[in-house]
Amino acid sequence: MSELQIWLLVLGVAVVAAVVLFNWLQERRFRKQTEAAFQVPSVDPLARPGVTPRESSGRVEPALREPVFDAAGAPDLPEASEPRLHIEPEPVVEMPAARPAAPHTPPPAATAVTLPPAPYDELIEYRVRLGGDGVLANAFADAFNHSRTLGKAVRWAGLPVGTAQWEELQPWRDVHYQQVVVTMQLADRNGAAEPEQLSALCELLKATAQLHGLRVACDDTGEALERAQAIDHFCVDVDVLIGLNVMARGEGAVNLARIVGEAIGNGMVLGADGVFQLIDSRGEPLYTLCNHDAEPFSEVVEEGQTSQGVTLQFDVPRVPDGLKVFDGMVAFGRKLANEVGGILVDDNLRPLTDSGIEKIRSQLAQIYERMEARGVPSGSRRALRLFA
Structure with a gap:
């Protein structure tokens, strides 16, 4: 390689570096101008084509992992000190008496207008x-x-x-x-x-x-x-649906008329889809009751109508005060089982004992602790949006 080629190569590298530096400076200046055009509101702590659906396996056991990220607070800005003006006294000069001038009143300082924060949920x-x-x-x-x-x-x-x-x-x-x-x-x-x-x-x-x-x-x-x-x-990790089943013993069947009567007596409401729901004060379901067979519930049930069983379902992240609601659902399930002569079982048709229910309750407590730590309390507006 000749000396001329070497110098041309060095010159080319220098030109490329200068262009890259110029573009970086222009981009940085443009970003500052864009940000300056907006009054950026503070973050609201309550609110920050073809989609491949997440695979779902129905009801899943809770799997716990550590949170991925934490929120960081913004540093406090020091208050600007008010400048002080020092004026040297001028020599006194004898002047004819004159009417004193009216005192000068400085104009009021401009007050910065602070706009309210926009409804923006930084977390989600x-x-x-x-x-x-x-x-x-x-x-x-x-x-x-x-x-x-x-x-x-x-x-x-x-x-x-x-x-x-x-x-x-x-x-x-x-x-x-x-x-x-x-x-x-x-x-x-x-x-x-x-x-x-x-x-x-x-x-x-x-x-x-x-x-x-x-x-x-x-x-x-x-x-x-x-x-x-x-x-x-x-x-x-926290999207869990818990199901409790009231099944007939042996080859028998449960009486649907009694089931419907107990559901209505418990304050449940029959939806258009044929599923009973226990509704809270917000109009959100706490838990549901559906027929284990394919046929949905109807408003009119004949006395002799039967089924293999019924299922109570509890959508874990969408329910506030979930442990209390879970306890209420278990109590209602046991009452149904006693009323129709059935048995309370899990999704694998294993009888639910006190120790089994306590194990589920312990897992629920862990899930709710994780949700609180992440800033998504169960049943909150943020949770209802994420788990819609």
């Missing part, structure tokens, strides 16, 4: 923010409808012009918004969000922003995907 959501001088809700109609086809739950929230209260964005309303936040849920019972789903939402809203001259900022998709995988793994 990916976020896109849009801002403008006041855009009509109808401008988001196409994006709003298309976002419903991305395979994960999407929430739209808007801050109307001249107000300090976020509301659910409805594109058919005659409302102008100064800020809009769109979030996608990172996991549910179908699994974690895919990269294509997050990218599709970001690109969809970028196109909308460009069309209407809005500012737009998408959260980092790589970090969001890590959170999606972590939450999904956690959900798999």
Whole structure:
């Protein structure tokens, strides 16, 4: 290699390095400008195409693993000290007497306007923010409808012009918004969000922003995907459905009329699907009762109608105060068994003894401790969203 070729090679490397450095500086400056265009609200501690469904094996025994990540607090910022002005005294000069001037009143200091935090759940959501001088809700109609086809739950929230209260964005309303936040849920019972789903939402809203001259900022998709995988793994570990069965002894059968009477007497309500539900004050089921045979329950049951058995089911992560509810379901199952002359068994048709029930209860306690530690208490709004 000649000396000229060596110098040309060195020059080429230097040019490439300069281009890379220039691009990095430009990207860093653009990010700062984009972030500065938004007033970033503080995180709400209660709320942060083709999906391959998670494999389900029906009712599973709880498998416990350690949490994948923890939340970190933000550092406190020091208060800015007020500058002090030192003025040197000027020499006194004899002047004719004059009327004293009115004292100067400094203008009031400008007060920074703090907007309320947007409804965004950092733990389970990916976020896109849009801002403008006041855009009509109808401008988001196409994006709003298309976002419903991305395979994960999407929430739209808007801050109307001249107000300090976020509301659910409805594109058919005659409302102008100064800020809009769109979030996608990172996991549910179908699994974690895919990269294509997050990218599709970001690109969809970028196109909308460009069309209407809005500012737009998408959260980092790589970090969001890590959170999606972590939450999904956690959900798999605690997503447990417990079933207790009241079965006939031997070759006999249980009387369905008595079963239905006991269910109604226990405060259960028959749903349109033929399944009895015990409903809490929120309208959410605590546990259910279904016919072990294929035929669903009906409002009218003949006295002689029988079945091989019935099943009580308890959706562990969706029920608040789960241990108390489980105890109530066990007591009701035992009452049913005594009433129809049956036996209380597990899914493998093994009789449930006191020690067996206590073992299940101990596993439940461990699951609920894990859910509390992760910030997803059983039966909470966050749990109902993840385990929908």
